[in-house]
Amino acid sequence: MNETTGLEHAAPVLEVRGLNLWYGDFQALIDVSASFRPRTITALIGSSGCGKSTLLRCLNRMNDLIDDVRIEGEILYNGKNIRRRDCSLTVLRKSVGMVFQRPNPFPLSVYENIAFGPRVHRMASGTNLDARVEESLRAVNLWDELKDRLRKSALSLSLEQKQRLCIARLVAVEAEVLLMDEPCSTLDPMATMKVEELMHRLKERYTIVIVTHNMQQAARVSEETGFMLLGELVEFGRTTDIFTRPADKRTEDYITGRFG
Amino acid sequence: MKLPSRRLREFLIEKLIFLSGIASVVFVVLIFIFLLREGVSVLKTTSLGSFLGGHFWYPISTPAKLGILPLILGSLMVTAGAIAIAVPLGIAAAFYIAEVAPKRLRTVLKSCVEVLAAIPSVVLGFLGITVLVPFLKSVFNLPTGLTAFSGSIMLAFMALPTIITISEDAINAVPREYKEGALALGATHWQTLFRVVIHGALPGIIAAAMLGIGRVFGETMAVMMVTGNAAVIPQSLFEPVRTLTATIAAEMGEAAKGSAHYFALFAVGIVLFVISFAINLTADILLNRGKKK
Numbered sequence: 001m002n003e004t005t006g007l008e009h010a011a012p013v014l015e016v017r018g019l020n021l022w023y024g025d026f027q028a029l030i031d032v033s034a035s036f037r038p039r040t041i042t043a044l045i046g047s048s049g050c051g052k053s054t055l056l057r058c059l060n061r062m063n064d065l066i067d068d069v070r071i072e073g074e075i076l077y078n079g080k081n082i083r084r085r086d087c088s089l090t091v092l093r094k095s096v097g098m099v100f101q102r103p104n105p106f107p108l109s110v111y112e113n114i115a116f117g118p119r120v121h122r123m124a125s126g127t128n129l130d131a132r133v134e135e136s137l138r139a140v141n142l143w144d145e146l147k148d149r150l151r152k153s154a155l156s157l158s159l160e161q162k163q164r165l166c167i168a169r170l171v172a173v174e175a176e177v178l179l180m181d182e183p184c185s186t187l188d189p190m191a192t193m194k195v196e197e198l199m200h201r202l203k204e205r206y207t208i209v210i211v212t213h214n215m216q217q218a219a220r221v222s223e224e225t226g227f228m229l230l231g232e233l234v235e236f237g238r239t240t241d242i243f244t245r246p247a248d249k250r251t252e253d254y255i256t257g258r259f260g
Numbered sequence: 261m262k263l264p265s266r267r268l269r270e271f272l273i274e275k276l277i278f279l280s281g282i283a284s285v286v287f288v289v290l291i292f293i294f295l296l297r298e299g300v301s302v303l304k305t306t307s308l309g310s311f312l313g314g315h316f317w318y319p320i321s322t323p324a325k326l327g328i329l330p331l332i333l334g335s336l337m338v339t340a341g342a343i344a345i346a347v348p349l350g351i352a353a354a355f356y357i358a359e360v361a362p363k364r365l366r367t368v369l370k371s372c373v374e375v376l377a378a379i380p381s382v383v384l385g386f387l388g389i390t391v392l393v394p395f396l397k398s399v400f401n402l403p404t405g406l407t408a409f410s411g412s413i414m415l416a417f418m419a420l421p422t423i424i425t426i427s428e429d430a431i432n433a434v435p436r437e438y439k440e441g442a443l444a445l446g447a448t449h450w451q452t453l454f455r456v457v458i459h460g461a462l463p464g465i466i467a468a469a470m471l472g473i474g475r476v477f478g479e480t481m482a483v484m485m486v487t488g489n490a491a492v493i494p495q496s497l498f499e500p501v502r503t504l505t506a507t508i509a510a511e512m513g514e515a516a517k518g519s520a521h522y523f524a525l526f527a528v529g530i531v532l533f534v535i536s537f538a539i540n541l542t543a544d545i546l547l548n549r550g551k552k553k
């Protein structure tokens with residue numbers, strides 16, 4: 001999976017430059033710069049508390065929800081700085097969607113969960129909406145399992161189905177980027193494998209950034225990897241390079257299991 | 261020597277706690293038996309149908325006419341009016357306090373709601389008579405301001421704290437993840453509230469409304485002061501009505517013990533008890549269903 005993609009020179013979809021972030025007095029990100037290529041899976045690894053989720057949540061500005069956050073630096077989406085005042089959060093988050101650690105389907109039916117996004121963005125209605133729901137569920141291999149249960153509460157699904165449903169919600173709004181924050185950490189190995197297969201398939205259309213503290217997972221699914229330590233992005237590059245010939249001593253220590 | 265006395269003490273404490281625990285059950289049963297025993301005697305003078313469905317309540321004419329339909333309708337009308345005012349207002353206020361108001365304002369508002377809950381109903385009734393009743397009379401150009409509508413407004417004030425507090429708890433109990441999920445899809449704050457959060461909070465909100473209804477339905481004093489107390493079948497909200505509670509409160513002192521009137525008032529009590537019980541039970545069921553999810 002780590003073969004050359006031919007996209008090394010394509011313009012990045014997302015890019016951060018000199019990013020610093022403070023929660024109150026605590027600096028959680030220190031001068032982070034990275035770029036995320038189109039239709040590529042980028043993994044962020046590092047021990048717990050090193051700032052992976054924080055970095056991820058900068059990319060669709062979910063950190064705005066937290067009081068007392070201060071950010072410096074640039075975050076570019078398709079070349080435009082999303083930290084500017086005139087950047088619309090609703091438009092940004094529609095294109096840069098997020099999958100959370102704990103699957104969080106809404107307390108609505110399966111159908112309504114998918115239809116929610118297209119409805120709030122006025123993208124489809126009536127039979128169009130039905131078609132879009134079907135298409136989104138097919139994209140995550142849920143259609144056959146759920147086509148007779150569209151009106152059932154999404155809370156009754158299995159964890160893995162819930163997580164796929166959450167991914168399907170992003171497909172339904174035609175997201176371009178999928179930010180995944182430890183999407184498999186609540187799943188068993190079988191379910192994890194299925195979600196990884198799904199990611200591999202989704203890569204053909206989406207730019208994916210996945211946070212994981214599971215190094216094997218990063219090695220399995222990603223083309224590019226960033227290693228973070230205590231708020232710094234220590235090393236960022238091709239996954240094969242990071243795992244076989246890390247440039248930084250700290251990266252080497254982490255992946256050989258000497259700490260973390 | 262020490263051991264047996266300690267065991268005895270624990271035995272006593274345990275029994276004491278047990279007794280306190282079942283005391284409430286015993287009281288409820290005793291009250292109900294008493295009500296039933298006194299109330300059922302009304303059937304000696306009138307049939308169940310003409311008691312519940314009779315159009316006239318003339319308890320001291322001869323022969324006495326003991327139909328409580330006007331009273332039941334009076335209670336229902338005042339309650340329905342109060343709910344129509346208090347439920348939308350209360351839910352909106354709860355959303356405002358829980359999700360919109362800035363932190364400082366939120367604390368102020370919450371204390372205000374508590375103060376509102378602490379106002380004795382006589383005091384509210386007093387304000388009703390001196391301020392609300394004349395106001396309604398002149399605004400709507402009515403022969404009298406003592407109407408079902410005045411009662412509804414007074415009762416809405418009494419139900420509001422219950423509805424606001426419990427709805428707000430229900431809204432706060434909605435998992436953060438739902439909200440984050442909706443916002444992360446690009447929904448606005450309002451879309452998130454009214455399409456997602458409200459679904460999570462709905463069982464609690466319905467329970468809040470039911471408890472509010474229960475509070476209103478059994479209320480006596482303020483209603484008696486502002487509704488005019490005419491025991492006729494009400495045609496509109498803007499006429500005087502008499503409620504079940506006000507009837508008992510006003511007439512119990514005068515009814516001769518053992519008379520048909522006296523028994524009829526107990527029977528009114530049973531009707532009141534049954535309806536209140538049904539309302540509270542529904543609220544309980546909804547609250548529990550909400551918790552299990």
Ligand SMILES: Nc1ncnc2c1ncn2[C@@H]1O[C@H](COP(=O)(O)OP(=O)(O)O)[C@@H](O)[C@H]1O
Nearest residue numbers: 023026028047048049050051052053054055066
């Ligand atoms: N809302 C917050 N307020 C204050 N500190 C936070 C908040 N969220 C995260 N942190 C801190 O920032 C650091 C990075 O957190 P996070 O990005 O969640 O790490 P990771 O996802 O790598 O485990 C941690 O030390 C954490 O305690």
Ligand SMILES: [Mg+2]
Nearest residue numbers: 052053054181
């Ligand atoms: Mg994290």
